[in-house]
Amino acid sequence: MYVELPPSPDLAPFIKCFWLFDNNSGADLNYTTLPDGCLELLVFYQHGLLKSISVFGIQSEAYDILMPAHELKIGIRLRPLAKEYYLDKCTTLDRFADFTKTLSLQHFSELVSADIRAMSPAIDNRKQLLFDLLQKHAGNIEVESLATQCFWSSRQINRYFNKQLGLSLKSYCNILKCYASYKEIKAGDLNPDTGFYDQSHFIREIKKHTGTTPKKLLKNEAQRYVQFNSPEDV
Known part of the structure; x- marks a missing residue:
């Protein structure tokens, strides 16, 4: 069973969704998750008891997931701003052990949401606009345009990405371009119109970030790829 829960509008700059698996x-299950430009906070429970807590940065490559029998995972798909404004100040982690009896996604989301609101994060408007533009254009925007619209130099933007997120702006944009193409691939369109120079460039970038070709993603044998299993749009 896999379900997602969107955040309240005021927390949308930090959270893409809460989810439960x-x-x-x-029986043990094996899946592969693909880069989507988000960070991830995962809480693992087995037989109703807390097993571990993990935080993952923005992934640039696909990674395999083993889902043991009778294991439950609750997670938050975090937008990049959450690194600076939530994770670096996080008080939530010590409280996840309380979920030994009531493993409710709604309860989980309320706990995390309350902690973020308690921090009263005041977002730098330049950073908010930066990520709004990157999402709007799915990474298909020049750094000079970002700098002009955000009133933030390209050098400062690149420094911010490397310091806070551990990757370059260019790398992040490439991840967003590939992620945006998953929806088209899922629909059977293997020739996206934007974000790539030509078909060979498209295939090369998809293979770099997912480890396989667009055709194999579309085929999705054994429902291996998480982003291609949901009936909803990726």
Whole structure:
């Protein structure tokens, strides 16, 4: 069972969604998740008891997930601004052990949301506009245009990305371009119109970030790729 819960509008700059993945099948499952430009906070429970807590930065390559039988994962898909304004000041982690009896996604989201609001984060308007533009254009925007619109130099933007997120602006943009193409691939369109110079460039970038070709992603054998299993748009 996999379900997602969107954040309240005031927390949308920090959170893309809360999610819950419950393997009650009685057998171990294997999946692969693809880069989507988000950070991830994962809380693992097995037989109702807290097993571990993990925080992942923005991934540039696909990574495999083992989902043991009777294990439940609750997570937050975090937008980049959450690194500076939530994770670096996080008080939530010590409280996840309380979820030994009531493993509710709604309860989880309320706990995290309350902690973020308690921090009263005042976002630098330049950073908010920067990520709004990157999302709007799916990474297909020049750094000079970003700098002009955000009133922030390209050098400062690149320094921010490397310091806060551990990757360059260019790398992040490439991840967003690939992620935006998943929806088209899922629909059977293997020739996206924007973001790539030509078909060979498209295939090369997809293979770099997912480890496979667009055709194999579309085929999705054994429902391996998480982003291609949901009936909703990626």
